[in-house]
Amino acid sequence: MKERIQLATNSYGKWKVPKDFTPGREVLIGFSRKNGHAYLIAGKYEIHGHFIFKKTFFREFCEKSCEPLIFIRFKDISPSDLLEIESLIKRSEGIRESSCINYCLITIFTALGIRIESEGRNIVNLEDCLLSILEFGASRNGKRQVVEIYKAVDWDLRQILNHFNLLEKRFEGTHLISRFLGRVFFFHRKSHRLFYQRIKNHYSLPLLRIDQ
Known part of the structure; x- marks a missing residue:
């Protein structure tokens, strides 16, 4: 495998982080230990997706932010990179016509050109994402992107994947209900449909499935 999972040992509030972690200057994808949800840390923002209505909201990233079980850290992020991704987040608040x-x-692709390599496979859940980045790494505008993967507890890869697979089964019924309600509200208003269609057309990527 190209990458390995490291154990984070330093503390930042509720977080376990590497020694050189700099709050407000990081770009991370975290996976919640509580519900398996993926969320984005980008500079000063912490971005989550609304479960039912497929919208996003952002808030300040701070010591009280909920720690993920595991997170992907993108290295060599410049101040101008942070401004670019923060600007995109502010412009696109409320937009998430896709899975988390x-x-x-x-x-991260739209703002920075960063792509998790997957050899043409679809990335639709945490396991796809984690196994792809461990095996194939990431790229940025065609060149290798340095990443680090950290875990907050001393579990091996199989334990981590089993934990998230169990969460997925536990919340399967809730996912079905949320998707049904999302479809109902989506088709209920013409303006809502047109709004998301514009976003879908703008952000569609061949690698990613946006109908999840």
Whole structure:
């Protein structure tokens, strides 16, 4: 494998982080231990997706932010990179016509040109994302992108994947209900449909499935 999972040992509030972690200057994709949800840390923002209505909201990233079980850290991020991705986040608040992991991947690709390599496979959940980046790494505008993967607890890869697979099964019924309600509200208003269609056309990428 190209990459390995490291154990984070330093503390930043509720977080376990590497020694050189700099709050407000990081770009990360985290996976919640509580519900398996993927969310994005980008500079001063922490971005989550609304479960039912497929919208996003952002808030300040701080010591009280909920720690993920595992996170992907993108290295060599410049101040201008942070301004670019923060600007995109502010412009696109409320837009998430995709799964939470796809939202994170689309955002870092659109803002910074960073792509998790997958050898043509679809990335639709945490396991796809994690195994792809461990095996194939990431790229930025065609060149290798340095990444680091950290875990907050001393579990091996199989334990981590089993944990998230169990969460996925536990929330399967809730996912079905949320998708049904999302479809109902989506088709209920013409303006809503047109709004998301414009976003879908703008952010579609061949690698990512946006109908999840």
